[in-house]
Amino acid sequence: MNASLNIRPRPRRARNGAAAWVLALFVSAALAEPPPLGGSATPEEAAHLLNRIAFGPRPGDLERVEREGVNRYIDQQLYPEKIALPNELVQRLASLSDANQTAGQLVGEFRAGQRLAKRDGEEGKEKRKEMIRELVEQSAEARLASAVDSPRQLEEVLVDFWYNHFNVFSGKGLDRVLVANYERDAIRPYVLGHFRDLLGATAHHPAMLFYLDNWLSTVAGYQGAGGGPLAKASGLNENYARELMELHTLGVDGGYSQKDVTELARMLTGWTFDPRDNQSDAVFRFDDKRHDWGEKTWLGYHVAPRGQAEGDWALDVLAASPITARHISYELAQYFVSDDPPDALVKRMTERYLATRGDLRAVMYVMLKSREFQVDGLSKPKFKTPFEYVVSALRASGVEVVNPRPLLGVLNQLGEPLYGCQTPDGYKNTETAWLNPDAMTRRIDFATVVAAGRLPVDVPAENVQGGGPVMRRNGAPIDADQLLVTLGPIISDKTRATVESSNPQLRAALVLGSPDFMGR
Amino acid sequence: MQRRQFAGLMALSAGSLLLPLSKSAFAAVSDAPVNSPPRRLVVVFMRGAVDGLSIVVPYSDRNYYTARSTIAIARPGQDGGAIDLDGRFGLNPALSMMMPLWQSQRLAFVAAAGSPDATRSHFDAQDYMESGTPGRKGTPDGWMNRLLGVTPVAPGEAPSPMRAVAIGPTLPRIYAGPISVSNLPNGAAAGRATVLDRPAIGGAFAQMYQGDDKLSRAYQDAQSSHREIMASLDTSASKDPSADNGAPLPNGFPGDAARLATLMRNDARVQLGFMAVGGWDTHANQGNAKGQLATRLSQLGEGLMALCQGLGATLNDTTVVVVSEFGRTVRQNGNGGTDHGHGNVMWVMGGPVAGGRVYGQWPGLEDNHLYEGRDVAVTTDFRTVLGEVAERGLLLPDDRLSKVFPEAPTANRLKIMRA
Numbered sequence: 001m002n003a004s005l006n007i008r009p010r011p012r013r014a015r016n017g018a019a020a021w022v023l024a025l026f027v028s029a030a031l032a033e034p035p036p037l038g039g040s041a042t043p044e045e046a047a048h049l050l051n052r053i054a055f056g057p058r059p060g061d062l063e064r065v066e067r068e069g070v071n072r073y074i075d076q077q078l079y080p081e082k083i084a085l086p087n088e089l090v091q092r093l094a095s096l097s098d099a100n101q102t103a104g105q106l107v108g109e110f111r112a113g114q115r116l117a118k119r120d121g122e123e124g125k126e127k128r129k130e131m132i133r134e135l136v137e138q139s140a141e142a143r144l145a146s147a148v149d150s151p152r153q154l155e156e157v158l159v160d161f162w163y164n165h166f167n168v169f170s171g172k173g174l175d176r177v178l179v180a181n182y183e184r185d186a187i188r189p190y191v192l193g194h195f196r197d198l199l200g201a202t203a204h205h206p207a208m209l210f211y212l213d214n215w216l217s218t219v220a221g222y223q224g225a226g227g228g229p230l231a232k233a234s235g236l237n238e239n240y241a242r243e244l245m246e247l248h249t250l251g252v253d254g255g256y257s258q259k260d261v262t263e264l265a266r267m268l269t270g271w272t273f274d275p276r277d278n279q280s281d282a283v284f285r286f287d288d289k290r291h292d293w294g295e296k297t298w299l300g301y302h303v304a305p306r307g308q309a310e311g312d313w314a315l316d317v318l319a320a321s322p323i324t325a326r327h328i329s330y331e332l333a334q335y336f337v338s339d340d341p342p343d344a345l346v347k348r349m350t351e352r353y354l355a356t357r358g359d360l361r362a363v364m365y366v367m368l369k370s371r372e373f374q375v376d377g378l379s380k381p382k383f384k385t386p387f388e389y390v391v392s393a394l395r396a397s398g399v400e401v402v403n404p405r406p407l408l409g410v411l412n413q414l415g416e417p418l419y420g421c422q423t424p425d426g427y428k429n430t431e432t433a434w435l436n437p438d439a440m441t442r443r444i445d446f447a448t449v450v451a452a453g454r455l456p457v458d459v460p461a462e463n464v465q466g467g468g469p470v471m472r473r474n475g476a477p478i479d480a481d482q483l484l485v486t487l488g489p490i491i492s493d494k495t496r497a498t499v500e501s502s503n504p505q506l507r508a509a510l511v512l513g514s515p516d517f518m519g520r
Numbered sequence: 521m522q523r524r525q526f527a528g529l530m531a532l533s534a535g536s537l538l539l540p541l542s543k544s545a546f547a548a549v550s551d552a553p554v555n556s557p558p559r560r561l562v563v564v565f566m567r568g569a570v571d572g573l574s575i576v577v578p579y580s581d582r583n584y585y586t587a588r589s590t591i592a593i594a595r596p597g598q599d600g601g602a603i604d605l606d607g608r609f610g611l612n613p614a615l616s617m618m619m620p621l622w623q624s625q626r627l628a629f630v631a632a633a634g635s636p637d638a639t640r641s642h643f644d645a646q647d648y649m650e651s652g653t654p655g656r657k658g659t660p661d662g663w664m665n666r667l668l669g670v671t672p673v674a675p676g677e678a679p680s681p682m683r684a685v686a687i688g689p690t691l692p693r694i695y696a697g698p699i700s701v702s703n704l705p706n707g708a709a710a711g712r713a714t715v716l717d718r719p720a721i722g723g724a725f726a727q728m729y730q731g732d733d734k735l736s737r738a739y740q741d742a743q744s745s746h747r748e749i750m751a752s753l754d755t756s757a758s759k760d761p762s763a764d765n766g767a768p769l770p771n772g773f774p775g776d777a778a779r780l781a782t783l784m785r786n787d788a789r790v791q792l793g794f795m796a797v798g799g800w801d802t803h804a805n806q807g808n809a810k811g812q813l814a815t816r817l818s819q820l821g822e823g824l825m826a827l828c829q830g831l832g833a834t835l836n837d838t839t840v841v842v843v844s845e846f847g848r849t850v851r852q853n854g855n856g857g858t859d860h861g862h863g864n865v866m867w868v869m870g871g872p873v874a875g876g877r878v879y880g881q882w883p884g885l886e887d888n889h890l891y892e893g894r895d896v897a898v899t900t901d902f903r904t905v906l907g908e909v910a911e912r913g914l915l916l917p918d919d920r921l922s923k924v925f926p927e928a929p930t931a932n933r934l935k936i937m938r939a
Binding site for chain 1: 567568639640641642643644681688689690691696700701702703704705709714715716720721724725727728729733734735736738739741742743745746798799801803804805853854855856857859860892
């Protein structure tokens with residue numbers, strides 16, 4: 001049998017009717033699957049897969065997926081750890097030394113910068129700025145290089161999805177230096193793991209503790225010693241507790257009350273980190289003196305005082321909730337299948353989530369093997385987000401990204417600065433959110449510059465005049481014929497006719513700026 | 521350098537602003553066009569729930585000072601104290617640049633305004649305020665698009681996506697709907713040429729996007745207005761160069777506000793404008809007359825003044841409304857900040873406004889008067905304010921108002937607009 005069997009969870013206990021129904025569905029779906037060895041996909045199916053579970057095809061990708069077949073490609077992508085990374089990418093990521101530090105080191109560096117700025121005045125401030133700029137750029141380079149070059153494309157797509165789900169804004173103080181570490185340590189390792197682990201990792205990471213202020217939340221009347229905001233904190237801050245239920249787990253209509261928000265905030269008091277203590281790499285700490293040791297009533301439960309265990313238990317409850325299961329399933333289906341995802345699919349995903357205690361790989365499996373994804377999704381493209389648009393254009397063009405600066409500028413212009421969503425809901429991925437008149441102009445502008453080879457992304461920043469997003473005059477233009485081969489059925493016959501009837505110098509720009517390429 | 525020039529310009533304008541708005545100036549501009557000038561509306565949305573109690577400060581309510589031991593704005597006359605408005609309320613001193621507007625009765629506030637819906641979710645609350653239907657999630661369109669649908673096109677103009685303009689790379693929910701609108705990028709890019717201005721490139725893409733699908737329509741809307749926008753924003757060709765003195769405009773909110781104003785002044789088709797400004801979710805260390813919130817408020821004030829000043833005489837026919845999705849807790853939290861609350865202050869500015877007053881019934885901040893024991897209660901529905909603005913500011917007939925705000929309350933009118 002095919003590899004997909006591996007990810008079916010072992011039966012733990014007697015299945016309920018719904019789970020058996022899901023299993024039956026698998027069996028019937030299996031009948032439609034191509035033979036496990038030497039399967040094949042139509043060009044349309046291959047293009048659809050590469051558009052949805054990858055950031056679009058690179059040269060040669062279409063033929064490869066056509067050869068391998070739909071299910072083989074999905075099964076491979078569901079186990080990214082089994083896909084080898086190319087040496088070049090591994091070395092490049094390793095060379096981004098700043099971005100590879102531990103959270104503790106990064107916090108220490110940020111504080112050292114602050115001291116420098118205080119001590120050396122303007123000069124120190126400049127140095128600090130430079131330090132942070134370098135770090136932010138290295139983080140961006142790592143994210144963009146992986147998104148463009150990694151063969152573990154589903155993992156990259158999921159990092160984008162889950163980062164937005166658990167969004168942290170890099171513009172807020174300390175988080176400027178922590179977002180990449182947060183992505184690497186709290187998001188990436190869990191995107192195909194259990195939701196509870198992902199939730200726990202984000203909840204404990206200093207980037208989240210800082211962003212949504214929980215690090216400062218204490219029992220009423222707490223008196224700290226010394227200086228700084230941590231010492232001055234005295235009382236509850238409900239910011240994280242609210243978004244934890246509203247955005248991360250139950251969803252806004254999840255049936256909780258204001259009282260539940262406040263009580264959960266009390267349960268999470270003492271979950272903090274000390275930016276002044278750069279000895280420890282784990283950074284998170286539970287401070288029992290800041291914790292509210294009173295009794296609580298939350299979501300109808302009576303909660304006896306148990307210190308940190310109260311918060312950990314709350315995460316258990318939230319992750320296991322059927323309301324969370326539905327919320328997460330809906331969001332995944334919206335991202336991968338349709339802006340308005342079909343109820344029946346969301347229901348099956350929800351059931352799978354509950355039957356596997358939130359195994360995201362199993363939930364993804366149900367979705368990716370569904371008729372709604374594989375067949376119905378073919379005829380209904382999603383409108384790309386700016387990040388998807390930019391990354392897919394670079395992949396299709398076969399451009400190597402060495403200098404991320406021009407891309408960061410483009411993402412700013414298109415309204416999706418990398419790590420730059422200020423609000424905790426993260427960037428949306430629907431057409432309503434991104435399609436507008438100015439977006440069309442800006443995307444076409446970008447397409448034209450990329451197609452002409454004028455975006456200096458493939459040379460190191462230090463070789464670019466001014467280092468910024470300066471458009472150069474002489475780059476190697478993208479070969480339109482090659483581009484059309486790479487994209488195959490993604491570019492419709494109608495668009496091809498327009499492209500072929502136009503000035504050869506404009507053809508690649510027309511392909512990348514076409515309505516077909518704006519969808520995925 | 522540019523910043524300093526701009527700051528100097530703003531300082532100058534604070535005094536001169538009184539002039540074009542005085543009655544004599546009103547008479548002076550009215551002899552230009554024969555028919556009445558088009559009415560306009562600009563909505564500025566403060567996303568993130570601004571702490572209205574730090575904007576219009578209820579300094580005469582002693583509970584305010586009890587609830588906020590370190591973040592209250594002091595009483596007028598004290599160090600860092602509020603600027604007295606009416607003996608009950610005072611303005612945050614970070615917004616002192618707004619006082620000329622207040623004094624010339626072009627600025628009013630509505631205290632304790634907000635949504636009847638109880639949500640403390642930023643995203644739901646913004647959604648409700650933009651759909652204009654609190655508590656209803658299914659509403660497909662935004663109230664400003666519905667407003668566009670029932671407002672006649674400006675006299676002598678043809679329908680165009682330029683009737684409604686938003687600043688920013690995405691379209692706000694408030695504009696969602698069947699009628700085409702335009703958006704401009706933030707910053708100076710708004711007035712610059714794009715590759716599509718080159719005939720060969722523009723022609724090729726026009727052929728590709730000639731259809732009637734959504735993407736083609738968005739493309740066509742952008743192209744149909746782009747040249748006019750460039751012309752309107754070209755300061756060298758400005759019809760009224762005194763308004764911006766030809767100075768380069770800074771980026772950020774004040775610059776965008778000034779650009780919107782220039783566009784509206786130069787393009788008579790523009791009836792509605794929308795801008796959003798974020799960063800108000802002050803859960804920690806919000807400060808008082810100084811600090812995080814005050815810094816942002818002064819940028820906001822600078823931008824609003826840039827908008828009003830840039831509109832020039834057009835401000836006589838323009839109403840500017842400033843809203844935020846809900847207010848913040850009356851009591852400060854454990855971190856010198858405030859959490860999500862309920863009632864908030866709304867601002868209404870411009871020529872058609874009966875300004876110089878704080879409107880609305882003040883519910884008081886005694887514990888037993890607080891909404892759910894923690895927030896400012898809502899005594900004026902936000903749709904009441906917006907309805908009066910539409911009716912009197914945009915001269916919208918009564919019977920059409922219900923199309924814009926179905927189910928809006930009709931009682932407790934404020935009479936915030938001039939008769």
